[in-house]
Amino acid sequence: MKKEIPQMPPYPAPEWAVTQWFNSAPLSPDSLRGRIIVLGAFQMLCPGCVAHGLPQLQRVEQTFSREEVAVVGLHTVFEHHAAMTPVALEAFLHEYRIGFPVGVDTHTDPAGPPVTMQRYKLRGTPSLILIDRLGQVRHDAFGQEPDLALGARIAMLLAEGSGAEVAVSDQQEQPNCTIEGGCN
Amino acid sequence: MKKEIPQMPPYPAPEWAVTQWFNSAPLSPDSLRGRIIVLGAFQMLCPGCVAHGLPQLQRVEQTFSREEVAVVGLHTVFEHHAAMTPVALEAFLHEYRIGFPVGVDTHTDPAGPPVTMQRYKLRGTPSLILIDRLGQVRHDAFGQEPDLALGARIAMLLAEGSGAEVAVSDQQEQPNCTIEGGCN
Amino acid sequence: MKKEIPQMPPYPAPEWAVTQWFNSAPLSPDSLRGRIIVLGAFQMLCPGCVAHGLPQLQRVEQTFSREEVAVVGLHTVFEHHAAMTPVALEAFLHEYRIGFPVGVDTHTDPAGPPVTMQRYKLRGTPSLILIDRLGQVRHDAFGQEPDLALGARIAMLLAEGSGAEVAVSDQQEQPNCTIEGGCN
């Protein structure tokens, strides 16, 4: 069941080629130096992004301290360009209550993926990239990454070069059988 | 949204008062010293344990290396004793495909919770206890703990006093839109 | 996608060989004549029954009028007899908040399934049997039957020989975008 995952060799996070930012002033790997960056590449009409990728980014934002972990979305449109315009994206972010910064990846090659997507060699959407405090790419994943593994990966980056305990938020949802009160 | 959670002061993990073990020879916090212990207290007829607590323990087992993280179940029956006997538990573990070690908590006080449950001051089921490599209790949670937070907590304990990278397993389930192949 | 399902030839509902009833005085197909009977065969330690079969029976009970549709559970234990005793079942029904009548199927043959299960030729659990107002078995299903199909099957039996509109209850859970108020 247990698969050993080879660690990728770290490399410096490429610049983000973004034409427009939502929910934020312009950001870059450099401007976020000192924080862990959880970068989520998505397309607003990608079913797996809507069902899994984006809700997971929202959970990451709620679980970790924003001073320590920066969640950033990247709209990497590689198909249906006329449908997934910045105007459409803005409405999408509003309806889906997405409050973290989202950048629109620059699209120059009509036949290929957008620029940042190429720089990070992403295979599709949703994709997840983890960048450490020193600006190095430490992990990427295409598709659905389980929350347990992602939580562990983020915490391992947080633990690097840090003597302090790291804050993690619990969201208790369904307690069950109490000694005094039976099950509910 | 983000709540700062006060860290609990660590304390030495109390002994487990177990009358019978399933899936394992007898275990103790001492015998597992050097590994992180994820101890899950449950009752086989507790709906929240069946729906959430036990599947989460199974995911922990699949995500982390067994040499580093030991998942242990504790059957802490505090009601319906005639229904949740060791014979019934054995059938339950078989039907639900639970392969990690499970100990039956000792029950001596007809009116109260079982012994280990009292020693750890648990409020009910499901409950989760994290014990570090030195045998100190570092976290407990009653009810449903989100996977992201649990993954982070386990990894933070793994990172303590460890220079090495920690292995985490991804279980890719639903990749989506590929550049070559469209969405699936 | 669409599969035509051959209709089964109706046959008179066999008697229920029940040793003990929970949540009800003794029942029989005859005593419920005039109502549609939704009979659900289950075992308390069958994961598919706990996750799907029993919650569906609870939804049936909440959706249709009890004067018209009788939900009846049948505990058809064919393995782990020492674990799934009537005492254990009683605790299970209490913890899972199951309020509809449940009968314990009679077990006489140590090597085989219980008596009622044999009479209805059931293959395993969960199984679902629909009995019409005249006491005829009209449908059986092994495994998970989708709610849409089950709702339709029950309504078709209700519509037989009935000039009147049939009451169905909606449980509105997640309304979404209102003209006045945006999405929530």
Add this chain to the structure above:
Amino acid sequence: MKKEIPQMPPYPAPEWAVTQWFNSAPLSPDSLRGRIIVLGAFQMLCPGCVAHGLPQLQRVEQTFSREEVAVVGLHTVFEHHAAMTPVALEAFLHEYRIGFPVGVDTHTDPAGPPVTMQRYKLRGTPSLILIDRLGQVRHDAFGQEPDLALGARIAMLLAEGSGAEVAVSDQQEQPNCTIEGGCN
């Protein structure tokens, strides 16, 4: 738990004011006379429509015979018009594998809902309308309607004026404990 739902008085289904059809030649209540129509009003950027309304329409299409039950989508945009254009809708239908006919509701009043939405007095999206074989509106629901209730409502309309058995498709997904083979 059980709520009696007052039946709405039937009224003739208003015409659909549609500017463009996808997956179909132009349709109308008249052109579908003789079939039950399940009309689903949605917006492509409405989270409840994407998560619940549209998958339910797909399940209806798979459960009932297309000769008897016609599933029709209506794109009733009442906000974010620049984002939810027909071009965007076409990409959305492709990515979400929606194969049933979808009409774009006519929008004339910049401050109000589109024309068909007004004619049917819909409150928002997702909404569901059931039209009987005679072209009468028999049920409408705003928000999430449970599958059991919807299946029953469709079948009750199918049963009207029909002596024949109605075909319903089962999609067996998770059988469980078999007498021969144990649980899986």
